[in-house]
Amino acid sequence: MRAVLWTGIPFNVTVQDVPIPAISNPTDVRVRMTAAAICGTDLHTYHGIYGSSSPPWIIGHEGLRIIESVGSGVESLQVGDHVVIPDTLDPGPLNMALAESEANFGGSIGLGRDMGSFYGAQAEYLFQVSYLFLSDIFATDWTALTYSGFEAGDTVAVFGAGPVGLLSAYSALLRGASRVYVVDSVPARLERAEFIGAIPISLNGTDGGPAAEILRREPDGVTRALDCVGYKAVNSTLDCQENAVIMDMVRVAAQRGGLGTIGVFAAPGESRGTPRAGDLSGLVQFPIVNFFEKGLTWGAGPVDPKVVAPELEELVTSGRANLDFIVSSLIGIEEAPEYYQRFDQHLETKVIIRFP
Numbered sequence: 001m002r003a004v005l006w007t008g009i010p011f012n013v014t015v016q017d018v019p020i021p022a023i024s025n026p027t028d029v030r031v032r033m034t035a036a037a038i039c040g041t042d043l044h045t046y047h048g049i050y051g052s053s054s055p056p057w058i059i060g061h062e063g064l065r066i067i068e069s070v071g072s073g074v075e076s077l078q079v080g081d082h083v084v085i086p087d088t089l090d091p092g093p094l095n096m097a098l099a100e101s102e103a104n105f106g107g108s109i110g111l112g113r114d115m116g117s118f119y120g121a122q123a124e125y126l127f128q129v130s131y132l133f134l135s136d137i138f139a140t141d142w143t144a145l146t147y148s149g150f151e152a153g154d155t156v157a158v159f160g161a162g163p164v165g166l167l168s169a170y171s172a173l174l175r176g177a178s179r180v181y182v183v184d185s186v187p188a189r190l191e192r193a194e195f196i197g198a199i200p201i202s203l204n205g206t207d208g209g210p211a212a213e214i215l216r217r218e219p220d221g222v223t224r225a226l227d228c229v230g231y232k233a234v235n236s237t238l239d240c241q242e243n244a245v246i247m248d249m250v251r252v253a254a255q256r257g258g259l260g261t262i263g264v265f266a267a268p269g270e271s272r273g274t275p276r277a278g279d280l281s282g283l284v285q286f287p288i289v290n291f292f293e294k295g296l297t298w299g300a301g302p303v304d305p306k307v308v309a310p311e312l313e314e315l316v317t318s319g320r321a322n323l324d325f326i327v328s329s330l331i332g333i334e335e336a337p338e339y340y341q342r343f344d345q346h347l348e349t350k351v352i353i354r355f356p
Helices: 040-046 129-135 137-147 163-174 187-195 209-217 244-252 288-294 305-318 333-344
Strands: 002-006 014-017 029-038 062-070 082-084 155-159 179-184 199-202 222-227 253-261 297-300 329-331 351-354
Touching: 002 333, 014 333, 029 129, 029 333, 040 333, 062 129, 082 129, 129 137, 129 305, 137 163, 137 222, 137 253, 137 297, 137 305, 155 163, 155 244, 163 179, 163 187, 163 222, 179 187, 179 209, 187 199, 199 209, 209 244, 222 244, 244 253, 244 288, 253 288, 329 333, 333 351
Parallel strands: 155 179, 155 222, 179 199, 222 253, 253 297, 329 351
Antiparallel strands: 002 014, 029 062, 029 351, 062 082
16 A cells, blocks of 8 residues: 655655555454545654654554454444544543543554554545544644633634644634634734634734734733644744743733643654654743743643544534635645645645545
């Protein structure tokens, strides 16, 4: 089968022939991909920052699949079923009603053997686009709001208007936010934010930076602030500054407000699979005095899509949630290297790889 591989060379992925996975246990299921997406987390691997220490591996963790064959012990699934597989692996049979992040987390798809599996989602084996995003980014942005303590009627500032940031703004509006501000430096992203009803704030086009502009509109601050950027944050002069978003979040948050961070922070150390990870210290300066004086709360960490999947599936099925607006390109797998580069350069909002 054809697959997108990370081989340990920063800013480079290749499309190669790899073996089709075989069923080796009675509880195994083999699925054929119908669509996969390039995610911001994939870019962390693409940059040589995040993933296993031992390349190569098939990259990718967002996708829709059709079950092609099942093991003799599988009872609840059958050939031909359409499925969404969450980006976090599960160590055993999955009961959606009992999904708990800590209990069921068994690694991640698309980050290599050390972190779960050689096989990722950007391959032919392992279309309603909105269902695809239940595997990762819809669940991620939804949980970011929950981390912040969000309640209907809150005002929200979202830092970063990549696909997760845009869906965070969309989810905040869907959940009843009174006003949502979205901060980014890319005009096309800000246009999409405005399209869904959010208020665009230019990262580098306002006096005093984005926090000052938000406070001009919200003198008492916003109830919730979300970091959808992580370690790749830049300041208002577009210079790299890992704590730039953290500083702005604390600055714009209202008294007793809440912060949510789902932008990735990681420092796995330099290895063959993460040759540039030594650039990250794992430590950032934090404005503890302002945070303490305001009485803020902060939720952060990886997200387990299984926990919120039933709720989000109902939103998509009922038509209340339509996430197609973030998709900028549909491509074939052979185009993946070109579109990784385009996505990295902010020329794409969300890229979907379609399979025959």
